[in-house]
Amino acid sequence: MLSLATLRSRWHAFLGTFAALAAGVALLGATGLVLLATEPRVPARLARADLLVQAPANPAVAGAWQLRRPWSQAEAAELAGRLGALDGVSAAVPDVAFYAQALVGGAAAGDAEDEPQGHGWSSAGLASFGLTAGRAPAAAGEVVLDETIGAAPGDRVTLLTAAGPRPYTVSGTVDGPGEYPAGYYVTDAEAARLGAGVTQIGVRADAQAADRVRALLGDTAEVLVGDAMTAAEPVREIRLRELAGLALGMITGLGTFTSIFVVASTFAFGTHQRRREFALLRLVGAVPRQVRHTVYAEAVMVSLAAGAAGSVLAAASAQWFADVLAGAKIVRPDLDVTLTWWPLAAAAAAGTAVAVLGVGSACRRAAKVAPLEALRTAAVETRPMTRARWAGGLLSALLAAVMAATLTGAGAESAVRNATVGAAAAVLSMALLGPALLPPLLRVACRPLTRLPGAAGLIVRESSLTGVRRIASATAPVMLTVSFAVLLVGSLTTSQEATANEEATRVGAGVAVTAVPHGAGLSREVAAAVPGDAVYAVQSTVYYRDEKGHWSQRSISGVSPKALAAVTRGHLKLVAGDLTRLTGGAFATRPDLAEANGWRLGDAVTVRAANGADWRMRLVALVDGDNLPGGGEALVAEDAVYAHDPTALIPVVFTDAPRAEVTAALAAPGATVRDMVTWARDDGGFSTLIWTFVMILVTISAGFGALSIANTLLMAVRDRHPEFRLLRLAGATPRQVAGVIATESTLIVALGTALGGVVSGGALLVMRSALADMIGHPVPLTLPWGVITGIVATCLAIALAASVIPAYRASRHSLATS
Known part of the structure; x- marks a missing residue:
């Protein structure tokens, strides 16, 4: 009953928790319904x-x-x-x-x-x-x-x-x-x-x-x-279902984590604001266990209401969510979502579990409030840092330092992974140690404000230094949102650009000819019309029995003598045998594949070709390189592939002819002519798929971050009504009070952006260095400033709306209620 009375009287303090849990339940419910709809079906x-x-x-x-x-x-x-x-x-x-x-x-x-x-x-x-x-x-x-x-x-x-x-x-x-x-x-x-x-x-x-x-x-x-x-469902649907499972799993994990973060931060800040209230409960005889149960009951009540609202929202938005994922090619385009009760019930139950997990720390803190704190009249924060925050922050900082120390001498993949883990640990450390780290930063940041005419700058500085816990609670979600977005999007754009430039340089051609958009490949007829020193490989598949008697599948690449000579001059190395014998039924492969299958030079292998006919092939050469031409695991003669697979296609044709000449020569439809860097950036839509998925993750993260920012500032503003009355009594107008709050909110967003940018920027620099070592030449740091600016602007707009509007309204009525 006490928890219910608290919810009724302080409902505004639980709005952020309700919104975060409702959004989390809606995300989980919609994800479950979409996953159910991706079940296999008969074509x-x-x-x-x-x-x-x-x-x-x-x-x-x-x-x-x-x-x-x-x-x-x-x-x-x-x-x-x-x-x-x-x-x-x-x-x-x-x-x-x-x-x-x-x-x-x-x-x-x-x-x-x-x-x-x-x-x-x-x-x-x-x-x-x-x-x-x-x-x-x-x-x-x-x-x-x-x-x-x-x-x-x-x-x-x-x-x-x-x-x-x-x-x-x-x-x-x-x-x-x-x-x-x-x-x-x-x-x-x-x-x-x-x-x-x-x-x-x-x-x-x-x-x-x-x-x-x-x-x-x-x-x-x-x-x-x-x-x-x-x-018998199409392979593309199998792959889409696996991709959907992976993508929706990551979305669910991110939604759960951010929900727990919002709930934990909201209740932690609310517990700090309600210390005197808990002390009064202790003073009238409540034991710590009863205080804990009170806070747990509040969280459960909020989660039940949020679960109901989130379930309704999930049911209403599941088909729209499926359409969004279909537009990103994460699920099949005709996905029809059917409403089923149990994913919604499971999501609502998960929402309650998230609330209980998120409120655990706040419950322990509430139970530790001493009864004598009820006699305290000062609102000054005397102990913004607890032992748990110190321990968690220092351990996270230690982990970040260990990850940084392991970067020296690490391989490219290990360096990228360790930099990511180190960045996450550093952000968590800054969030936990914020009340201790922010005072010196606030003094430096507020110094220009104190030189402005009037007392607004001085009020912002003193209010911020006095309410460090409040500033830290509002700065943390900004820092997390910005650092996550910069790290995720920046690493994607930098790695894509580096890979594209490296691939274009490695191939060494001037023009790439590919199929038209959405096309599967080029025909031999179109490839033959490409002028200049045209190089290409045709792809096919063969089936053979391995040493255990099981049928295995291997991709093969058919190359012409001209193409093979060009590739050999580049990155393909002859290990043994003779590539000039690569005619008819001969083939070449990598030494590791030959060893794995027990093949030796001169051995004959009978395979089942794509046309269903038996094809007797003889190993004539072993070659080594980063990748065999066309991405196949074996090289054969081009004519041999077409003889056994009339459906074989060519992914790309490279030529040294000028682009205008190539365009003019390709009179037959079905081909697209592009420069090498543009070709390298286009990986069959996979980059677009990854980019879209990353933006979905960033949007979800930014949405939950905005909820946390808004809720923290709304709670803080409501708790500062006595301060607004004092400012009005001192002669400040409502507009001046709102100006002070706007300046403080802008300061919060600026600090969060700076801290998040420093951590993620450092991690990106490490990733860039690792990529440069991997590909052998410098890699530019590429950042999508439009996305980053949009996220920061959104955080600022949310912060100003959640603080300035209620502060202005409260200050207008503060004298009347004083």
Whole structure:
């Protein structure tokens, strides 16, 4: 009852805690609902299949990342014929897939990463969608595509394929699910020409057919029925789900930490303000345990109300949150969030746990208040530093010093990690030791203010020095917010710029030719049209049995003699063998991969190629370097790759020709010409993804930091009403009182920004030095000043609004209540 009465009379003191907990619960609840919505699903283009027959997987790899070696198209057709002859089976359709994207407005439609979008028309019978206009394709130059692309029957579209960009006539459209283009459906003969091997066969059958299919196939294939068909979901969705789990986990962790920080700081400052109140309770007979229970009860009551509000907010904002993440390509674009009660209940329970954890220190401090403090009349802080703050601050400072000492001689990765940990420890140390560190800083910072006309500067200095605990409590969230933002964003921009410059220098070309935006790669036809000394590698995949008898997957790069010579002159070193023999079925690889697989020079290895055919390869050379051309784990001849993988694509073509000449020579659509630094900065959208995610983290951190700043200053202003009355009695106007408070708030933000900037700036300098050692040349420190300025300006605006407005209103009525 006492806790409830306190909440009613001092509700304003708990607004920050309520807001922080409600925001934390909303974040946790929305995150849980989004994660639930990312569960595996059967692809819409296979949803009408009653069961799926998939190519054999590697039993040593569990879960969705099982490797499946393909059947050849002939093997798949023969197997489908045997399946179709079974009782209860009405159709068995091999899904022949190939790379295809429509060129729309200079960009490729959809996202073809990891999954080919082209299929034969027979596969359309397995999809949950159907024709909305037109008819099925009847000739090689006809295509049925998703109506969202904007083409109608009879229109001409350009399709990007591995064989090159080709014009097609739209014969019909389908109503795809909307998350990606539903696919591009051509005649089965055209799909066979453009496609490679087959990894799955869709079967339409009755409920009893599954057992007969399993009996026929034995262990030569995997049969998926019902919910098990979700294993056929696209690889991109598997990766997005894993990325979403990682990203949402980090968001949840940050939200939890910042919620605990706001709750802890709010109750700690509130406990300091209420010492006389707790002393009165002790004076009338309350024991320390009862005082602790009173504060715990206040926290639990606030958390229950915040949990209810946060759950409602989570339910209302979950779909919007999913759309934001989809825009950042962290979740799939069509994610549909379904409201489920238990993630909201779990988030509300977590909010109560956060409140109890955050208030623990304040409870212990409240229980230690002596009864005689009720007789104290002075409001001067006599002991702003406690033993716990000294111990925590000094230990954090020691950790920061240890991390700094380990930087000398450490590798680049260790230096970056230690600098980050050291910066976090230094910020925590400054936050804990603030009441002891701030007085000398305040004297220096306030010196110019005391020289201003009037007494405002003197009042700010004396008020700040007298209320060091108040200043430290308000400075800490500013420092944490600024340091987190500068360190996170600054390290990202600096490392990206360093990596881009290093990559552009390492390649040593003048121009890079890549696919159009959202395109998966270049065809051989487009690459051959690049003028000058053009160098490229074509990528493919092979499957082979390792020494344990398990099938393994390896990426390979097909290079021309010209490309191999250019790379060899650069960063590729011949360890053994002869690269001039890299023709036909020969291959080269790194010594460590050869040793891991027991391969020696001259050994022959039989692999399954992407078209499902067996390919006998012979090891002719061992090479060493940072990366093999094209990112593959083995080098083969370019012609050999195209002979075994008609769907192979080229990520980038480098040339020494002038950019204008390259642009003029590429008359065929589907290519983008860029300078080397611009190319190096673009890593397929991954940098944009990371940048967006980092900005989400910074926004969350800044939001909780703003709550802490606002709540601390609101509580402090309300506690200073007697001070405002004294200033008014001394002749100050409400505007002058507000000016004093505005100056003090600006001083708080300036101190927090300076301290946070010093710590994070030092860590960034260490990171820059580590990156320079790693890549071998100087690295410029790149800071996004716009983001940093925006965060500081937001902190200042929040601080002024939370302090000046209530101070002005209080000072207007102070004489009437004195």
